[in-house]
Amino acid sequence: MPGRKKGLTIFLLILPFLVFLFSLYIGTTPISPSLLFKTLLSPLVSSWKASLPESVYDIVFAIRLPRLLLALAVGAALSVSGAALQALFKNPLVNEYILGISSGAAFGAALSFVVLGSRVPPQILAFVFAVLAVGLVLLIARRSDSPIVSILLTGVIVSAFFSALLSLVEYFASPYSLQALFFWLMGNLWKAGWTDLAISLPIIGAGVAVLVLMRWRFNVLSMSDEEARSLGVRIRREKLIVLATATLITAAATAVAGIIGWIGLIVPHLVRMIVGVDNRRVLPLSAALGATVLLIADDIARSLASFEVPVGIFTSIIGIPLFIILLRRAAKVWR
């Protein structure tokens, strides 16, 4: 690996931590760097804790820290599953929602808002229906001569089906639950608390670890199924591992953060343009860059105006033009 590439790789790997620290500093309440430093270390140094204003402690530990951790996890999850699915489907234009996860989650959340009201967090049904949608796709696509084409097509069909169900629920929903639902659908991290993290962080952490550990395998999995099998891949088993893991982490991320589009498509793509297509680098760097990008997008979302703008809108508004620019330079990396 040439020196420049190696330097970039290391830089990209530590970038999320730098941005994480910087993001702790950003927010509507100004907290000076030295105060922030003291607050962060106060659980370790008991004498510091007494001298801190309680509001600062709460802002850092109850609001900013969980939110940033969630941004890290969601960004990494969406990007890594995007990169993994692109290799598995041998198509760089596949995204992490291709298997119907987003529409399944949206329908689940809508159902939760409308039927269960605000007492029950929408995350639970969103997760259940996201997994259900992918399960349905795999079940329908199983009996087919060309599994790859049929999984993608079935994904489109199942997505359309859940979108129709979503419209049906929306039609009967009260204006109040509609508002809550729309805010959720736009994708945002503002409600993030430690309870969200306690459920989604372990799922995402474990799933991202599995996919990153498998990183080299994705080179082989991106060959045709027949070729991969002749090279010694147990194709059905390994495909199932990847699909299940990618689904689980995307569903976990979507359930807590709503639908945050384009990250899973653009981040792996950017990584490939920077360090090449070898998945040994693409998978871990997608996790790092995905976490960084969502952190920055969320920083912008919460500091741009006096009110909160859903981050999902940002990732799409920035992501789509960026993608068009990237697409023009893409031939170097894939076809």
Place this chain on the structure above:
Amino acid sequence: MSLLVRDLAFRYRDFELRIPDLALESAGLTAIVGPNGAGKTTFLKCLGGLLPVPRGAVRLDGRDLAALNEPERARLLAFVPQEHSASFNYTVLDFVLMGRTAYLPLFAPPSAEDVRIAEEALVFVGCAAFAARPHFQLSSGERRLILIARALAQRTGVLILDEPTTFLDPRHETEVMEIARKLAVEERKTVLMTLHNLDMAVRYADTMVFMKQGGLVAHGRPGEILTEELLARVYDIPMRLLEFEGRTFILR
């Protein structure tokens, strides 16, 4: 490594492949020839484990091919496809490294030893200089050599090549055949390939297998079985054999 075929039958829609009995010699090059649609590629894919074979029909050194799982099979037998279309532009070395898959557990990236084996394979096919090049930039002749290198990185006793010389210019065609020959003679591998160029088959193969309509017509040493009558029977057009400077050529 010996490859034995007995009562191999494979049916796909209205096509039927039937190989009653065939033994491939160790350390030899076998060329399967015959008209389009004779079932050559189907036969190769059955031997390569890409199509299902009945239990006991194919034996590798006495082991039943149908009873092996993918990694076990890929450590005994390598399959070189005719063409390769990839979506991602891996470097040549990364591409050849994929030949090490069968030796690596799910979570293990290739080791320095795996890299060394891949580089050795590249040297063998004469492409060591390409290691860092993106493989989209290769010509089709170079790509064919890289596919062979990837199969060599599998370190198998049996090497199966599907029409390795089709669409190649005479120089690359000769290069591929010389490499196949060297693998059989020097590395003592069992090399099996389908060919359309009969002159090449006669010149390089130890054994020729003539196929037609899913069945075997004849097999044996080219010098012993090759006749104008056999060629006419297999290809349905008249052909002549010509001796020139000690070599046999086929005219049509």
